[in-house]
Amino acid sequence: MRGIFFAIFSFVVVVVLIPLVILTSCDINILPRNRVEERAIIESDLSIKIYNHETKQTMELYLEDYLLNVVASEMPAAFEIEALKAQAVAARTYAIWRYMNHSKQGGHPEHPSAVLCTSHTHCQEWLSTEELLKRHGQKWFDQYWSKIEEAVNSTTGVVMTYNMNPIEPLYHSTSGGATENSEDVFATAKPYLRSVSSPYEQGSPVLVDNKVITVKEFINRMKREKSSIKISERNLASQIKIIQRTQGGSIKEIQIGDQTFTGSQIRRMFDLRSADFNVDINGSSVEFTTRGYGHGVGMSQWGANGMAKQGSDFEEILSHYYQGITLNKIKSYK
Known part of the structure; x- marks a missing residue:
């Protein structure tokens, strides 16, 4: 009996008490689904440090103010x-996830003075108001x-969690019809970054893209990447054979010459919009036809806009692209 009691006690501690302690330490309040109207506006008193790649300086901004320029960018x-x-x-x-993972160390290893940076290739793109005006003009503003x-203020404090912890909410421009399982790319x-359909992306200007290079250039790049490759x-x-695709449609493995590569490697080498591509040889040219733009994991932004046009609200959009998540609200940033 003592062994059974100990087993039950251990299960309760691991499955129930530990997640509750983590949740309490994050100061997050669980909210029921579809009850956005009951979410009280909270004071945005969390300041967060961001490394600005343009000025080479570290900024300190209130989170909600920072988000205005991220969404705009x-x-x-x-x-x-x-969708917004x-x-x-x-x-x-994403900002809270980064903050919880790096604030105790003072910053991220690649920018030690700040937990976030302004580059979309590493964190999230952030353009200053002046930069946004320069890019889009006063009429846009x-x-x-x-x-x-409205998009930021009406969702103040709302975050996504899985098992009571903020998730890593990856997102991209266009998936090409289906998103990717995270392990196929990263x-x-x-568990929340699963391949799902993304059927409403028809408006995306990068849903399908073509890139043409010469056969000679193709072979030279392959040899620069792997000098031992045998290709003519x-x-x-x-000499080009797609071996396997992911559930989302991207190339998982492709054979070129006597070597194998991942789709992500070929995407990087030839600066393609995505790893979901076909390769065709037309005389002296090599043509890549890609579907989508970005890594394909998490929320498709054009897909989100398509869902919104179909009548979905932001909760439905997020629950579709991030499987099994709960929308919660931070009670206080202090």
Whole structure:
């Protein structure tokens, strides 16, 4: 009996008490789904340090103020308001996730003075108001800034969690019809980053893209990447074989010459929009046809906008692209 009691006690501690302690330490309040109207606006008193790649300086901004410029930089302001709200929640969750993982050390190893940076290739894109005005003009600002404020302010404090912890909410421009399992792109399997359909991306200008290079250039790049590769111009098409695709449609493994590569490697080498591509040889040219833009994991921004146009609210959008998550609210940033 003592052994059974100990086993039950251990199960309760691991499955129930530990997650509750973590949740309490994060000061997050669980909210019921579809009850956005009951979320009280909270004071945004968390200041967060961001390394600015443009000025080479570390800034300190209130989180909600930081998010205004992230949403304006990461997603077209002409998108539907519910898509912008989804982007605001994703960006806030990402910032909190970074903060919880790196604030105790003072910053991220690649920018030790700050937990976040302004580069979209490493963290989230953040452009100053002056940079946004320079890029888009005053008319854009007058037309859309209040809309961006609405997207951020109406979701103040709302984040996504899985098992009571903030998630790593990856997102990208366009998936090409289906998103990717995280382990197929970044090696680590995350239960909330599963491959899902993304059927409403028809408006994306990068849904399908073509890139053409010469056969000679193709072979030279392959040899620069792997000097031992055996490949020739003659019958090149027979030397390229797609071995396996991921659940989301991207190339998982491709054979070129006598070597194998991942789709991500080929995407990087030839600066393709995505790893979901086909290769065709036309005479002296090599043509890549890609679907989508970005790594393909998490929320498709154009897919989110398509869902919003179909009538989905931001909660439905987020629950589709991030499987099994709960929308929660930070009670206090203090």
